[in-house]
Amino acid sequence: MNLINGACLCGAVHYQVETPANWCAHCHCTICRKAHGAAFVTWFGVPKKAMTLLAGTTLVKWYRSSNRARRGFCNFCGSTLFFEAQSAPDEMQITLASVTSRHHLEPQGHVFWNEHVYWVELEDTLPRLTSEPKLEQPEVGLLS
Numbered sequence: 001m002n003l004i005n006g007a008c009l010c011g012a013v014h015y016q017v018e019t020p021a022n023w024c025a026h027c028h029c030t031i032c033r034k035a036h037g038a039a040f041v042t043w044f045g046v047p048k049k050a051m052t053l054l055a056g057t058t059l060v061k062w063y064r065s066s067n068r069a070r071r072g073f074c075n076f077c078g079s080t081l082f083f084e085a086q087s088a089p090d091e092m093q094i095t096l097a098s099v100t101s102r103h104h105l106e107p108q109g110h111v112f113w114n115e116h117v118y119w120v121e122l123e124d125t126l127p128r129l130t131s132e133p134k135l136e137q138p139e140v141g142l143l144s
Contacts, residue, residue: 005054005101006094008079013056015081015094021046022091024105026126029112031065035080039120042096043083044105051092 002019024044032041053060060082061075072082083093096105110116113128 002103003101004099004103004105006081006098007100008056008059008074008077008081008098010074010077010079012059012076013074013079013081014054016052016054017046017094018050019046019103019105021105024096024107026107026110027112028110028116030115032112033115033117035065035071036095039117040110041080042107043093044096045088045091045093048090048092051094 004017004019005014006017007014022045024042026040026042028040033039035041056074059075060072062070062072062084064070068087069083069085071080072084073080079098081095081098085091085093096107099105107126109127109129110122111129111131114130
């Protein structure tokens, strides 16, 4: 078992995740882009039982961004950290950018590519999908 640690911008919310992750992908959906103020957001998914909040439990607030999902953020600094979808009730999605420890998580593709912004050109060779598929479980863990 490998552990990955992460935190919000102000450091009040800390979490730890047991790997391996279920998947890792760049999301280009309109809601993610608006929620983060970014061209896309990179998420990874883990079983909920693999994640532990180490600090700031009372600071995590939830916003229902659609009728099918909600987003968890630090109520102090506003960092979006978590995503829960009704379609995957046993999975927690976590922003890769909030990870603070070295790791081997790498995106496996782009999801909701049909919603991507025209003003960013990406030249990687990752699959570009128009929805959110079940991606293969990546090899993950801590870097030496």
